[in-house]
Amino acid sequence: MNIDWAALGSVFGVSLVATVGLVGLFTLGIIGLSKSAAPAQGTTATAGATGTTATATTGSVALARTGAYVCFALCLAAVSYGIYMIVA
Template identity: 40%
Template sequence: MQLDWTALGQVAGVSIGVTVAVVVVFALGVLGLARFEGAREEAGGTSALGLTQAGLCFLACAGVVAYGIYLIVPQFH
């Protein structure tokens, strides 16, 4: 049995990179929610920018998760 170490390294590298990217995007979404809550508590108003940031970040995370499930489940192909 031959093992293609280059391919294994590429898969590991992409997996680690995507994982870090999803964590960073999720953290930016939480930051957007914090900005939204902070603006609401301080001025009594709302911050549309913080809510938009959170929504886009969480939507991107959900898209990555959905794509991963699509790749894993063969019935979706």
Template identity: 60%
Template sequence: MHIDWAALGSVFGVSLVATVALVGLFSLGIIGLSKRERAAESGGSAVLATTTAYACFAACAAAVAYGIYLIVA
């Protein structure tokens, strides 16, 4: 049995980068929603924060959908 360590390392690296990126995007979405709530409490407008939050969540959903597509195809 032969293990291709270079391919295994490549898969590990891509997985790590993708995981950190998705967690970062989701965290930015949560931060955007919390800023929206703070702005609503103070009577301000938070259109940019809301738009950014929804864009981050959409990017996360797109990445998950692409991953499922890669698994199924």
């Protein structure tokens, strides 16, 4: 029995990169949703002296939520492609 170590190493490397990338994307999605869920402790919606209001932070919340949805969509696409490759 011969083992093709180069092919085994190649499969291991691609699997490792894909796994770390997929987990990283999912983590970014969770972080994006958690930032949009509630403000951090100690922060307020208005910053009196600077004149910023809640509308200034609404844009960043919408951006974080949109980024989270994009990350989840990419995760879904990667998993769907993997299932397609297994079935085909």
